[in-house]
Amino acid sequence: MLLHQILLQETSLRMDLEKTVRDLMKEFEQMKRNQAEVKKEQEILNQELIDNITSLRTENQQLKDELEQIVNSGMGTCKCDLTNITSDFHNFKSDFSYNVSLSLLDFQKEINSTTANILHSSDDKIGAVSRDISDMQSAFKNLSGFIDRDRNFQASVNDDILVQQQNISNVIIETLPLDCKELYMNGKRKSGVYTIYPWERSDPNYRPVQVYCDMETEGGGWTAIQRRINGEENFNRSWTEYKFGFGTPYGDYWIGNDAIHQLANGRNLSLHVTITPLKDGFVSFKTYDHFYVFGEDQNYTLQLANPGNGNFKNDALLEGHDRYKPIGMQFSTFDVDNDNYYRNCAAVYLGGWWFNRCHNAYLTGPWQSDKWRNPWYPQYTSGRHVNGTSMLIKSH
Numbered sequence: 001m002l003l004h005q006i007l008l009q010e011t012s013l014r015m016d017l018e019k020t021v022r023d024l025m026k027e028f029e030q031m032k033r034n035q036a037e038v039k040k041e042q043e044i045l046n047q048e049l050i051d052n053i054t055s056l057r058t059e060n061q062q063l064k065d066e067l068e069q070i071v072n073s074g075m076g077t078c079k080c081d082l083t084n085i086t087s088d089f090h091n092f093k094s095d096f097s098y099n100v101s102l103s104l105l106d107f108q109k110e111i112n113s114t115t116a117n118i119l120h121s122s123d124d125k126i127g128a129v130s131r132d133i134s135d136m137q138s139a140f141k142n143l144s145g146f147i148d149r150d151r152n153f154q155a156s157v158n159d160d161i162l163v164q165q166q167n168i169s170n171v172i173i174e175t176l177p178l179d180c181k182e183l184y185m186n187g188k189r190k191s192g193v194y195t196i197y198p199w200e201r202s203d204p205n206y207r208p209v210q211v212y213c214d215m216e217t218e219g220g221g222w223t224a225i226q227r228r229i230n231g232e233e234n235f236n237r238s239w240t241e242y243k244f245g246f247g248t249p250y251g252d253y254w255i256g257n258d259a260i261h262q263l264a265n266g267r268n269l270s271l272h273v274t275i276t277p278l279k280d281g282f283v284s285f286k287t288y289d290h291f292y293v294f295g296e297d298q299n300y301t302l303q304l305a306n307p308g309n310g311n312f313k314n315d316a317l318l319e320g321h322d323r324y325k326p327i328g329m330q331f332s333t334f335d336v337d338n339d340n341y342y343r344n345c346a347a348v349y350l351g352g353w354w355f356n357r358c359h360n361a362y363l364t365g366p367w368q369s370d371k372w373r374n375p376w377y378p379q380y381t382s383g384r385h386v387n388g389t390s391m392l393i394k395s396h
């Protein structure tokens with residue numbers, strides 16, 4: 001077995017060796033061929049080099065000949081050449097100038113043309129702008145006319161509005177309540193504070209007046225010219241204060257002698273007087289069917305007549321001694337004495353009234369005080385027994 005393996009290896013080695021020898025032989029033959037080719041190429045190159053040297057030598061000789069010929073021909077040839085060069089230069093200069101001139105001319109023409117175009121274009125634009133301005137002026141004129149017409153229209157509308165406002169004001173004035181009776185007639189049935197307009201709008205005294213309306217007593221529609229319910233208001237006031245009124249219709253107040261005259265003027269009025277006792281008892285009242293107060297020019301002289309319903313025990317205003325009756329008396333205040341007493345009753349009894357010498361009935365004394373003498377003699381001899389008063393008027 002081992003021998004067989006050795007034989008196999010020996011055969012393989014021999015075959016490899018033979019193949020290697022053959023390859024080497026081939027390479028050797030190839031190298032021999034290459035060497036022959038290189039030698040041949042070297043010969044060709046040598047021949048080319050020799051040819052080139054020969055050619056160079058020939059050219060060198062030709063140059064020498066030309067140089068000799070130039071030297072022999074002398075400066076003539078050079079002059080001629082210089083003349084030619086100068087001539088060429090002049091020609092060139094001339095051509096250049098000409099061309100430049102032409103270019104400048106063309107350029108000038110172009111500028112002129114462009115300027116003309118610009119000017120033309122500007123003229124067109126200016127013309128267009130002028131036309132625009134003209135159009136705008138025309139439009140502005142139209143607008144101004146429209147605005148003027150609009151102003152006229154607005155003015156006429158304003159006039160119409162003013163007329164309508166005046167009409168409405170007139171209607172309102174016509175429907176403004178003169179007194180509480182008109183309010184009552186217009187459906188106001190709840191007692192309370194209302195605004196009345198005793199004066200016409202054209203009257204210099206025109207003003208709204210807040211008053212207390214009694215809408216329940218004796219058929220309702222009574223305007224309170226005096227009312228005291230809580231004593232918060234001092235009634236010892238000056239002539240001027242009684243003239244214009246004081247206090248508040250929500251509590252104690254005097255409506256004002258001017259307003260009383262205005263409400264009485266041209267009308268037939270009734271007067272309804274009440275006194276509320278401080279303790280047990282009902283409200284005492286008395287109605288007079290004629291009540292009038294003159295104007296300030298007669299110091300608010302009082303007229304009172306035609307006694308009607310009442311539950312006082314007596315009529316302290318119209319009955320009793322004449323020297324105490326207020327009938328036909330002027331109004332007095334602590335600062336204006338119009339009474340028949342040697343002193344000033346208003347200053348003595350601390351309130352404004354139609355005093356005589358002085359009174360049997362008097363509703364404006366110091367609240368719940370003994371100084372308030374004879375509110376309603378003899379039923380009420382002192383203000384301490386009084387818890388409220390009112391003087392109500394109504395036309396009939």
Ligand SMILES: [Ca+2]
Pocket residue numbers: 337338339340341342343344345
């Ligand atoms: Ca007097």
